[in-house]
Each structure stands twice: as structure tokens, then as C-alpha cells.
Amino acid sequence: MDLSFLNEPQRQAVLQTEGAVLVLAGAGSGKTRVITTRIAYLLRQVSADHIVALTFTNKAAREMLDRVVKQVGRKKSKGLIVSTFHSLGVRILRQEIERLGYKRNFSIYSASDQLRLVRDLVQGQLVEGAAADADRVLWLISQAKNRLISADAYQPAANDAYQQLTAQVYPQYQRQLKACNAVDFDDILQLTIRLLHEFPEVLEHYRLRFRYIMVDEYQDTNVVQAQLLKLLSSFHHNLCVVGDDDQSIYGWRGADPGNILDFGKDFPSLKVIKLEQNYRSSGHILSAANALIVHNKDRHGKRLWTADEQGAPVVYRCCDDGEDESTVVVGRIHSLRFKSQLQYRDFAILYRTNGQSRIFEEQLRYENIPYVLIGGQQFFDRKEVKDALAYLKVMANTQDEVNLLRILNYPKRGIGETSAERIIQASVDQGLPLWQVLQHPEHITELGDKTQEAIREFVGLMRRYQRRLQQGNNLVGDVQDLFREIKLEEELYRQADDPQKARRRVENLHEVINAVSSYVEREGQTTLESFLEKVSLLDRDEPQRGSKEEKLKQDAVVLMSLHSSKGLEFPCVFLVGLEEGTLPHKKILEESGDVAEERRLCYVGMTRARQHLMLLSAARRRKYGRLQPRDASRFVHEIPPELLVHEDGEPVALPAAEEEQLASNFFSGIKDMLG
DNA sequence: ACTCATGATATTTTT
DNA sequence: TATCATGAGT
Numbered sequence: 051m052d053l054s055f056l057n058e059p060q061r062q063a064v065l066q067t068e069g070a071v072l073v074l075a076g077a078g079s080g081k082t083r084v085i086t087t088r089i090a091y092l093l094r095q096v097s098a099d100h101i102v103a104l105t106f107t108n109k110a111a112r113e114m115l116d117r118v119v120k121q122v123g124r125k126k127s128k129g130l131i132v133s134t135f136h137s138l139g140v141r142i143l144r145q146e147i148e149r150l151g152y153k154r155n156f157s158i159y160s161a162s163d164q165l166r167l168v169r170d171l172v173q174g175q176l177v178e179g180a181a182a183d184a185d186r187v188l189w190l191i192s193q194a195k196n197r198l199i200s201a202d203a204y205q206p207a208a209n210d211a212y213q214q215l216t217a218q219v220y221p222q223y224q225r226q227l228k229a230c231n232a233v234d235f236d237d238i239l240q241l242t243i244r245l246l247h248e249f250p251e252v253l254e255h256y257r258l259r260f261r262y263i264m265v266d267e268y269q270d271t272n273v274v275q276a277q278l279l280k281l282l283s284s285f286h287h288n289l290c291v292v293g294d295d296d297q298s299i300y301g302w303r304g305a306d307p308g309n310i311l312d313f314g315k316d317f318p319s320l321k322v323i324k325l326e327q328n329y330r331s332s333g334h335i336l337s338a339a340n341a342l343i344v345h346n347k348d349r350h351g352k353r354l355w356t357a358d359e360q361g362a363p364v365v366y367r368c369c370d371d372g373e374d375e376s377t378v379v380v381g382r383i384h385s386l387r388f389k390s391q392l393q394y395r396d397f398a399i400l401y402r403t404n405g406q407s408r409i410f411e412e413q414l415r416y417e418n419i420p421y422v423l424i425g426g427q428q429f430f431d432r433k434e435v436k437d438a439l440a441y442l443k444v445m446a447n448t449q450d451e452v453n454l455l456r457i458l459n460y461p462k463r464g465i466g467e468t469s470a471e472r473i474i475q476a477s478v479d480q481g482l483p484l485w486q487v488l489q490h491p492e493h494i495t496e497l498g499d500k501t502q503e504a505i506r507e508f509v510g511l512m513r514r515y516q517r518r519l520q521q522g523n524n525l526v527g528d529v530q531d532l533f534r535e536i537k538l539e540e541e542l543y544r545q546a547d548d549p550q551k552a553r554r555r556v557e558n559l560h561e562v563i564n565a566v567s568s569y570v571e572r573e574g575q576t577t578l579e580s581f582l583e584k585v586s587l588l589d590r591d592e593p594q595r596g597s598k599e600e601k602l603k604q605d606a607v608v609l610m611s612l613h614s615s616k617g618l619e620f621p622c623v624f625l626v627g628l629e630e631g632t633l634p635h636k637k638i639l640e641e642s643g644d645v646a647e648e649r650r651l652c653y654v655g656m657t658r659a660r661q662h663l664m665l666l667s668a669a670r671r672r673k674y675g676r677l678q679p680r681d682a683s684r685f686v687h688e689i690p691p692e693l694l695v696h697e698d699g700e701p702v703a704l705p706a707a708e709e710e711q712l713a714s715n716f717f718s719g720i721k722d723m724l725g
Numbered sequence: 726a727c728t729c730a731t732g733a734t735a736t737t738t739t740t
Numbered sequence: 741t742a743t744c745a746t747g748a749g750t
Contacts, residue, residue, distance in 0.1 A: 107739045136740045161738095235740055270739075303738065403736055405742095425738085466726075587740065613737050635736060651737080674735070675741040 051091060056084070063290075063323045064088045067095075067262065070317030071290040072310070076354045077339075077657035078330025078619065081292050085264060086117040088290070089130070092262055093122050099129030100261040102282075106270055108134055108587065110617070114266070135275050136587055139238040146245050146252055155579060157232040157447045158586035162436055164188055164234050166452050167226055171219045183212070190216040191223060195236035196272045196304030198243070229483070231449040239274045246281045257285040268293030268313075272304040280316060289317070295349050299613060299651050301644060311348060328354040330619050332361025335663050338693045339656040345688050346646045354657075364656075364689075366628075366665045367697040368682055375668045376413040379624045383419065383607060386622055386662065394420055396621040398608040400655045402633045406626065407609045420606035425614050430585065434542055434555045438533060438562045439585065445516045446579050448485040455484070461541040464504040472496055473505075511535070519578045526567045533559065612655045623659035625652070628667040628683040645684075652685045665694070 053061050063073045063084050075081035085103065092101055105111045115132040131138065144154055159167070168191070169184040190213060194204055201221040206213035227234060233241060246253040263283050265271070268291035271279070283289040291313060298307040314320040328336055336354045343349070369375040383397050399410050404425055414421045429435060437460055440453040448454070458473075459465040465473075476494045477487045487494065488509050491502040518528045533539070542555045569581050608620065612633075627633060634648035656663060667682045686694075 105739090110739085134740065139740095158740095238740080267739085299737080300739075302736080405735080462726085611737065614739085616739080637736060672741080 051094065053087070053091075056080075056087065057325075057327055059323050059325050059327075060084050060087075063292075063325070064091050066290075066321050066323070067092055068288055070287065070313075070320045072268075072313050072320055072322045073290065073292040073325065074322065074350050074352060075292050075294055075325045076328060076352050077294065077297060077654070078328045079325035079354070080327075080329055081266070081325060082114065082117070084325070085266060085292060086114055086121060088264065089114075089118050090121040093118075093126050093130075096261060097129065098127050099131075100259065101264075102131040102133075102138070102260050102262070103264040103266070104133065104135055104138065104279075105266045106134060108137070110266060111137070134587070135271075135278070136235065136238050139242040139278075140583065140587065142242050142245065142252075142256065143233070143238065146249070147241065149245065149249055149252075150241060152228065152233070153231050153447075153449075155231070155447050157230065157443055157450045157453075158238070158583065159227065159230075159232045159234045159452070160430070160436075160586060161188075161235075162431065163232070163452045166456070167230075168219060168223060171222050171226070172215065186212055187216050187219050191220050192236055193304060194220065195240050196274060198240065198274050198277065200240075229449070230451050231447055232452075236274075239278060243274060243278055243281070246278075253281060253284075257282055261286045262288045263290070265289075265291045266293070269295050269298035269307055269310045270300050270305045271309050272306055273309075276306070276309045287317075294352075296343050296346070296352065296650055297616065297654050299616065299647060299654055301647050302642075307348075311350070322350075324350075324352055326352050326354055328356045330660055331356065331657060331663075332359060332661055334360050334363050334693070335656065335659050335661075338364045338663070338689050339653055341689045341693055342649065342656065342685055343653045346649055348646070362662050363695045364663045364665065364693065365697050366686055366689075366694045367667075369666060369668045371668050371670045371677075372409050372672060375626060375666050376409045378666065379410065379626065379664075380413045380417050380419065382624070382664065383622075384417070390621075390661070392621055393605050394607050395605045397624070398610070398615065398618075398620040398622070398658065399624045399626060400610060400612050400615050400658065401626050402612055402635060402651070404611055406632075410609055410626070414607060420604070422604060422606045422608055424608065424610035429558070429561065432555075432558055434538075434558050435562055438538060438559055439582075441532060441536070442529065442578060442582060445512065445519055446582055448512075448516075449483055451484050458508070461537060463508060465501060465508070469497060469501045522576050522578070525570055525576045525578060525581070526563065529566050530563055533563070612651045615658050616654050619658050619660055621660045622662040622664075623655065624664050624666060625655045626666045628652075628665050628686055629671070629680040630683055631680065633683050633685065649685060649688075652683075 053064060056064065057080075060080060060083070063071065064087050067088070073081065073084065075084070089101060089103060103111075103114060105114060111132050111134055115127070115130070118130065118132070119127050133141070140158070143152075143156070147156060148154060165184055165188055168188045172184045172187055194216070199205075201224045204217050204220050206217040227237070246256070260282050263279065265279060270293070279289060279291075291310070293310050295307055295310050298305060298310070301307060314322075331339070331354075333356055336356055340353055367378060369378055379399060383394075386392055386397075387394070399407075401407065407423055411421065411423065430439070437457065440456045443450050443453045444457060455470065455474075458470060472494060473484065473487060477484045480487060480493075488505055491497055491505040494502075497505075515528060515532050519525070538559055539556050542559065543552045545552075565585070566581055569584060570576055573580070573584075575581070612625075631639075633652055634645050638644055638648055656665075665686060667686065668680060670677055671680050672678075
């Protein structure tokens, strides 16, 4: 096998197939290439179904699989598992979950489904000192699950009212989920672990099968995932993890950088390989990034280098205010686009919080520059989308009471809140699931004739479509007919105050149908269940309209948060809002004090840049309507001045030389067009 | 059941 | 400043 296209450490990482291996892969060091080549190399010795590669996003998984298929062909890669942790978990659960008392058609609850459940539970509780704050409770439950703390084992701190409330709600929440035959995101991993722990034959099956395990972005794993890996690799012990401790930016979500720092403790015979040669950024950019990250303690320690040129210097500029900052950035985009022959899509504006995008959007729109915004409110979080999906979810799992209640009277069909209350009461009294109770509205006393009729009609509708969908020969058509019959579109027009908004919502509704349609086309799958599973695992990168992937293809300036920029690269990056209180963020300074993670975030942003990197801050900024003075971020000061060109508020207009260059490029462009 | 006004609140968000 | 959730009023 030809490995000459790899550098020495890369080659080592590929060839070291046995035992525990930690590949410390710096930003832009070609780690995806290493992983895919490693898989290809393994495939020469073992069959595909003994190899599993885990990633964090579906997109990464898809890309990885594509590349492997390209290298070794479809036939040899058949049976290879390349998936996210969660997909692997669901796969195991669909097979084995009945052992834990769930049914195989369990639903996966989204954040909003969860929130609805918790809200109802919290309302029933009144703990002193805790306002009924479902968000916070849900967050605490999730944190607990991420640490593998079960409902019974949860120990609230005596002085924390929220934790006490959580202690009350957590077990109830878990019971409710089970009653709905539903699992939440954290459960997917948690329950998988439970299966492996409690049923040795299940563990035996998988640990025997998985002879070689590889993990990407290992710095982002949490305790549960680390444990899962330990279990799965406990027979063959061939576990290769790839990651970069300097890019660990999801600590707040339960990711434990300790996993990558202490990996050797669990695997004493560990081989460590460092990939430090960078193939992405210019020398200046790497020097500045290295200079920043050395301020962190507790790291494996890496120094990125490049064989390429030093390139353009990294520029820092302190602007007057936010407005000024946006003008400078947009002005620079204009000039660089001509000077360096860049397209719009080669520029990225990165910020700490999504709220910072607005001012740049305004400026870009004013200058007629196309842009795409990544992040913010997600497609599947929109109300109209959730409502539409709720119908489908209930058809797939009639025990899904959260969604059943959501659609019971939407669109309005004459089952008001009081009626709903009575139905719920009846369900509790009779000890039957809601769906059962609804089958016989006449058994519920106190329900008016009209309401009973409405319920009968609703149930009839649901069963009719359930039957159609189960036949499964026209998924798209069935969904379309359903939405038409319940008049969802009309409802959207009726609700909205302005027609603009309504049209946008209807469009989103159509996108749901498109999503079904493109899913059927792509996967050749036609069951409702499999579609819902895909959607629930938040495969937002499914190349449908509005996805991150699709957006990045257009020729438009990209705006996004630092978090969502990880894994991407751009010829030219603007890192904006480099101020104390924003990056590092105020909340961090006040609460966890984990400045190191903020520094890593800044580092991630800087290392996205290939040729041009500009850091910006503003001396004053409008915040919540008030103009506040701001200090430049400590991170700016941590980069030695000789690695950074400090550019002070000189006029935004182009210097004459650039003007000239611009004109000459313009003319040569015209010449090209004329042939 | 729907509208309107008030006030609290304002990180990041791979699955 | 913008948004959203909540509660009073129609």
C-alpha cells in the first residue's frame, strides 16, 4: 500500500494498528486523511464489519465513509460502521432495548419535547427558592446523565434549590419518558451503557465484533462516551483515538478534556503520536495561534509548523465601536476580494455569540454583499416544523404523549384546554395511555357531544393515515395528503400577523415535505420510522436546503459562531468582538472561570484561517441599548506585538497602491471575460 | 380563545 | 434594544 503521501508521524499513526493509540492531531494536520487511510489499511487485514469509526457529527461520518469508499471501493467497505456515537447507540438500542422494558419503536425526544415534559412536571412542584424554571432543571438533568448519574443516585447540594427541584423532577421525568416509550438524547448513550453493563451477553456480542475502534474529536467525549469506548474495546483492546486537546470547546456541555489528557491511565501501553505539521495556515497565522495557546496549562503541548510561506501578517485593529468594526470588516472584504482574487465564500466572520451577527448582516446587506448565516434558530426548532413533525411522531409511536397533546387541538378542532384536562384525568384514573382513552370518548364523563365527536374524528384521521403510512408505498404522498387534510397551511396564514411571516412559515412546512422526499430519494428508505430517526438525530447537515452544508456551497460571506466554525477553514477570517466580557465571555468569568476553554475557542477561530487573519475589537459597544466602554481581550495582549500588526483607526479607504492594484485586476478580469 | 401589554432577560449548542 | 413568556382583559 502506498503511504508515500503521508508524513512520518501520519504514517506511524496508520501503521500502529494494534493496542491503544492516541493521535494528537493539531488543527489542519491532515487527521481525516490519517483516519481514512488507517481504515483502508486495516481493511487489507480484517473484514469491514470488525471495524468501527466514531465521529461527533453526521457530516463528519458521511465524509469519512465517502473517502474510505473512494479508496477501497464499495465492496470492501460493506459492513464498516462509520457513525456518530448516538447513531451507534440507537442502532444497539433498536436491537436490544426490549430488555430494558421499552418497545422497539421508541421515540427520540428532541429538546423541545423534553422541555414540554419538564415544564409540566415542574409546575406540579414548588420548592422553596426555585422559580419554576424548566430550562434550568432540564439542563441539570442532562448534566447528571452526562456524568452517568441515574435518577435514583442523584444527590442535590443542600444549598442549591434548583438541584433540589431537579432531584424531585428527575425520577418523574424518567418515568414519564418511559411511559411515552421515548428516550432523550442523553438516554441514548446512558441506556446503551446500561445494556452493556447489565447484560453480559450483549456486551460479549459487541466487544467481540468490534476488533478495531477509532474515534475522531476525542477531546469532545464525555464520561459516558469514554466509558462506552472502554466497554466496547474491552476484548480486543485496539482503540485509536484522534483529537486535539487545544480544540476542546464543549466542556460546558459535559465534554471532559480529562479524557484526552489522562487517556494513558486507562491504557498503560499507550502509543502517543503527534501530528504537528500544518497544511492549512500560513506561518504568521500559526505563530500567533501558538503564542496564544501556550498560555494554557494542562495540555499535551504541541507546536504547529508549516513548510509553507510566512504569508500575510496577522492584523489586529481596535475600532471605535461596533458600527465601525462592521464597516472595517466589510471594507476589507471588498478590497481583498479584488486584491487576492478571492470569492465571497472565502471570507468568514466569526464571533463568540450569535447575537453579534446582526450588525454585520446590516452592513453586508447595505453593501449588497451576499452572505449566509449559520446557526441561530435551527430549522427543526421552528414551531411550524415541530407541529408538523409531531403528527408523524405520534403515528410512529402512539404512546408519545407529549406530541399527542401537542397536536390534539392543533389546528383547532374543538378540543379545548378543559377537555384536554379531562382526558388526561381520565387517563390517570383508568391507568390507561392517552391514546387508549381517546379510542372511547364516550367513557369520559363530562365531555360534551361535540367534543366527543371531535375526538372520534381526530382518532379516525390518525388511524387512517397510520394505516396508509404502514403500507409504506408512498411516504411523500401520504405526508402531503395529511398536511393538506388537516389544513396546516391555512392555519399558518390564519395565525400570522403579517403575510411575510406566514409565507416564510408555509415555506418551512414545504421544506418538511422536501426533507421527506429527499430522504426517500437518497436512502431509498420509505418507512416513516426511519425518516423520523434521521430527523431526531438532528441530521441537519443532510444536504437539504438551509443546511450548513448547502449554505457553504453558495458564493457568500459566511457568518457564524466560533463553535460552529470548528473543522472548517477559510482563506480569510475575521475574528470580531475580541473584548473582555465577550471573548472571554462575561458569564464564564463570573461562573466557571474556565478561561482556558475561552482561549481555546479563540485558538480554534484563528486556526480556521489559511492566508489572512484579522482580529478586531471595539472600544465602545452598544449593549442592551446602552453604550458601554470595552477593553480589548486579554487574548490580544497575550500574543506578542511582534507577531501582530497593530493597525490603528486609519481611514477605511484603500491606500493608493491597492486602488491601483484593484483597477488593474478589474481590467485583467474584463480581458479574461473577453477571451 | 384570542389579543395586548408588561416585565424579565439576554453564551456557546456537534447529538 | 429585541425577544419571549406570562397574565389580565375582551
